Amino acid sequence: MSAEVFLDVQSVTKRFGGFAALNGVSLSVRRGERFGLIGPNGSGKTTLINCVSGTLRADGGRIVFGDQDITTLPAHRRTRLGIARSFQIPKPFMSMTVVDNLLIPLEYAAGGHGAAAMDEAMSILRLMGLDAKARVRSGALTQIEMRKLELARAMAARPKLLVSDEAMAGLSSNEVDDILAILFRLNETGITVIMIEHIMRAVMRFSERIAVLDAGEKIAEGGPDQILADKRVEKAYLGE
Amino acid sequence: MVSLDLLLNALAAGLLLGGFYAAVSLGISMAFGLLDIVNIAHPVFVILGSYAAYIMNARFGFDPILTGVLFTPVFYVLGVVLYRIYYASFERKGAESLRGLVFFFGVLFIVEVSLLLAFGVDYRMVEARYIGESIHIGPVGLAYRLLVPFVVGVMLTGALYWFLARTFYGRAVQAVAQDAFALRLMGANPFKVKSIAFGLAIATAALAGALLIMIGPVEPALNREYIGRVFAVAVLGGMGSISGTLVAALLLGVAESLTATFSGPSWSVAVSFAVLLLALAVRPAGLFGR
Amino acid sequence: MSGRAFAVAAVVVIAGGLLVAGLGLNQYYYFAAYVVLQYVVLATAWNILGGYTGYVNFGTPAFFALGAYTAVVLIKWLKAPLLAQLVAGAVVAGLLGLAIGYLTLRLRGVFFSIATLALTVVLQTMFVNWEYTGGARGISLARPATAPFYGSYVQFVFAVMVILAVLAVATAWCIERSWIGRGFAAIRDNEEAAECMGVPTLRLKLLATTVSGMLMGLAGAPFPFYITFVEPASVFDLNYAVNSLAMPMIGGTTTWVGPVIGAVLLGSAQQIATVTISSELNLLLVGVILVAFVILAPEGIVGLVRRLSRRDPA
Known part of the structure; x- marks a missing residue:
């Protein structure tokens, strides 16, 4: 495992009106790492991910990806550089079929086209167990299928850094294991993965390192065992 | 050389006009700013109010303001009904963006063409003793046909401000816009709160319409200028801020009046468009936005 | 429809149109058919932005009129031929689309819609005040003594409009089938997700407003030679706004065929109705039908047919 910093978040701040959703958060994710991001509801996890993926623009601080400062880049440029995400609340392209959903990132972010793109889309769907639904309109999927589609669509962007925002909420324990296996496999191919998750069992098993956010600030960072032993983390969760 | 008298008169007329613009815009500030309902048909309801004032004036000799007040409940009911249709057809299904807009455009169109069918393209006006008279303060002449709409417009703004700030439902309306959680704590039903607020927004059009026809003659297509x-x-007032609406309306009134005085009245419509585009391009949060 | 089938259909329509143009029927039929075809162009243009991308344009009259007035200026100034008028009308109206889009599309979509509503009024004010193009009174324009083909100028502009209609529909068809069309649909379905999946949303929206504006200007450019008289009240008519939006909504907004169906049905119905009932009543009907469709059949006729034939995979 190389120690090269791949994503460097440097004291990022984000305010909504007078409310500071992120207050000088710094963290660095190494290339190829499996990184967990946890924290109570409203602690700023999704805001941080929005700032990284470009859906929100940070008010202060810097974000460096690879060797490029991406703080002010629009989201689609970041996706093309290799940052892809899934959304916590699924946002499929409702009017399109499931496979067409994957063609969007394949064509726009990964530079694929034609039959090759179609083949790649189908193989991702097979991996996620959605291949039977390829020609179904995505608006007609169940909630669980939509979550899988979220992850499949992010994978279709051929990311170097995949951000999975609560991809497992609502899944059965078998399904959680399936998704974990997929993420492990992706990680083995060299993709860096940031996992935001409420299902502790999954984060702890998956992550090499974990950062904990509370009220817009990072309160802890370290390996799973360190995090579990951390008094401040315990307090943040129990005090919720 | 610009004469000082001319300038003062233009400023005074602009301020008076601005008070009236506040009355016309309140309904939009509420519906668009607070409820997030893009009711582009609002101006056509103002015109409907004008025609109500015209009929009551021509048939029974009613004062336009009196008609405006009398028709407020009728317009309120109209607003509630319109919101129910909108809610059932679009908002509930989360399809309000494109189809909701088209819906209101259709409503605008139907009301305008119906007025056209009923009254033709002729300009209509009202008669009242004070229309046509004016008072003079130094070199500045204040026409009653502008002064009365100004006073009523400012009073209406004040009344709405009071409602939103001091009453239970007023605070609930503000919570509907920003804070669904606070709304639940208050125990208010969002659908009911929104119907009331939208009803009130349309109700203001009854009075605003009466003011409009007092200022000058009205025809069905006039709504588009508004x-x-x-x-x-x-937008300039900060989307849903009532005091912001008044200030923005006064500013627009003055800007239009100055333009009309010094470049000709036909250009005054263009002023609002320029203001709108400028506001959107430079400061979409409005003058008083955070 | 496959690419080859579409191409064959396009060629057949053009050939048929050119043939009909040469028949020398009662001139009224050419006038009426011209109006219907013009609506095919306008409805298709509107739908490229409204139906594919999900941004509602209320300013069709502004773009249409700008195309017409660009032609007026070219006729008066340079006695330019129709082809030059078409190109210039399209370019100027396309630039207007780009400018309005650039100013408002970074914000929520409704602001674009509101700006287009106000745009019509303002542009109309400008042309009312511009004496060069006849101001509020309007301007009469002499057509060239003879038309390049067919002898009759009405038959000639009808033939031109046939070609423009096919061009507009073909443009929509190409967009729909391409990665650009999928990008538009992604924006319509969920703009945030589209941006995060690599779609350059702002650039695509600007492309849509520009292409849509160009086609609307293209529809307006032959208008001066068609009617030989242009006044603000007739080219800035709210009719264009309501029809160009009602036709796709009634036909169906997600495919190229929807606006065509809507324009042919509603356009022909209005041509027949203006003879039998008053034009105001006629417009009222359009408004009522529009609202009825928006509420009851949001997918339009195409959606209804699909539902009936159960071809919809969902």
Whole structure:
């Protein structure tokens, strides 16, 4: 495992009106790492991910990806550089079929086209167990299928850094294991993965390192065992 | 050389006009700013109010203001009904963006063409003793046909401000816009709160319409000139802020009056559009936005 | 429809149109058919932005009129031929689309819609005040003594409009089938997700407003030679706004065929109705039908047919 910093978040701040959703958060994710991001509801996890993926623009601080400062880049440029995400609340392209959903990132972010793109889309769907639904309109999927589609669509962007925002909420324990296996496999191919998750069992098993956010600030960072032993983390969760 | 008298008169007329613009724009500030309902048909309801004032004036000799007040409940009911249709057809299904807009455009169109069928393209006006008279303060002449709409417009703004700030439902309306959680704590039903608020927004059009026909003659297509105006005021005023609406309306009134005085009246419509585009391009949060 | 089938259909329509143009029927039929075809162009243009991308344009009259007035200026100034008028009308109206889009599309979509509503009024004010193009009174324009083909100028502009209609529909068809069309649909379905999946949303929206504006200007450019008289009240008519939006909504907004169905049905119905009932009543009907469709059949006729034939995979 190389120690090269791949994503460097440097004291990022984000305010909504007078409310500071992120207050000088710094963290660095190494290339190829499996990184967990946890924290109570409203602690700023999704805001941080929005700032990284470009859906929100940070008010202060810097974000460096690879060797490029991406703080002010629009989201689609970041996706093309290799940052892809899934959304916590699924946002499929409702009017399109499931496979067409994957063609969007394949064509726009990964530079694929034609039959090759179609083949790649189908193989991702097979991996996620959605291949039977390829020609179904995505608006007609169940909630669980939509979550899988979220992850499949992010994978279709051929990311170097995949951000999975609560991809497992609502899944059965078998399904959680399936998704974990997929993420492990992706990680083995060299993709860096940031996992935001409420299902502790999954984060702890998956992550090499974990950062904990509370009220817009990072309160802890370290390996799973360190995090579990951390008094401040315990307090943040129990005090919720 | 610009004469000082001319300038003062233009400023005074602009301020008076602005008070009236506030009355026309309040409904949009509420519907668009607070409820997030893009009711582009609002100006056509103002015109409907004008025609109500015209009929009551021509048939029974009613004062336009009296008609405006009398028709407020009728327009309120109209607003509630319209919101129910909108809610059932679009908002509930989360399809309000494209189809909701088209729906209101259709409503605008139906009301305008119906007025056209009923009254033709002729300009209509009202008669009242004070229309046509004016008072003079030094070199500045204040026409009653502008002064009365100004006073009523400012009073209406004040009344709405009081409602939103001091009453239970007023605070609930503000919570509907920003804070669904606070709304639940208050134990208010969002659908009911929104119907009331939208009903009130349309109700203001009854009075605003009466003021409009007092200022000058009205024809069905006049509403289109006001679409740019009301949205310019609502955006500039900070989307849903009542005091902001008044200030923005006064500013627009003065800007239009100065333009009309020094470049010709036909250009005054363009002012609101320029203001709207400028506001959107430079400061979409409005003058008083955070 | 496959690419080859579409191409064959396009060629057949053009050939048929050119043939009909040469028949020398009662001139009224050419006038009426011209109006219907013009609506095919306008409805298709509107739908490229409204139906594919999900941004509602209320300013069709502004773009249409700008195309017409660009032609007026070219006729008066340079006695330019129709082809030059078409190109210039399209370019100027396309630039207007780009400018309005650039100013408002970074914000929520409704602001674009509101700006287009106000745009019509303002542009109309400008042309009412511009004496060069006849101001409020309007301007009469002499057509060239003879038309390049067919002898009759009405038959000639009818033939031109046939070609423009096919061009507009073909443009929509190409967009729909391409990665650009999928990008538009992604924006319509969920703009945030589209941006995060690599779609350059702002650039695509600007492309849509520009292409849509160009086609609307293209529809307006032959108008001066068609009617030989242009006044603000006739080219800035709210009719264009309501029809160009009602036709796709009634036909169906997600495919190229929807606006065509809507324009042919509603356009022909209005041509027949203006003879039998008053034009105001006629417009009222359009408004009522529009609202009825928006509420009851949001997918339009195409959606209804699909539902009936159960071809919809969902």
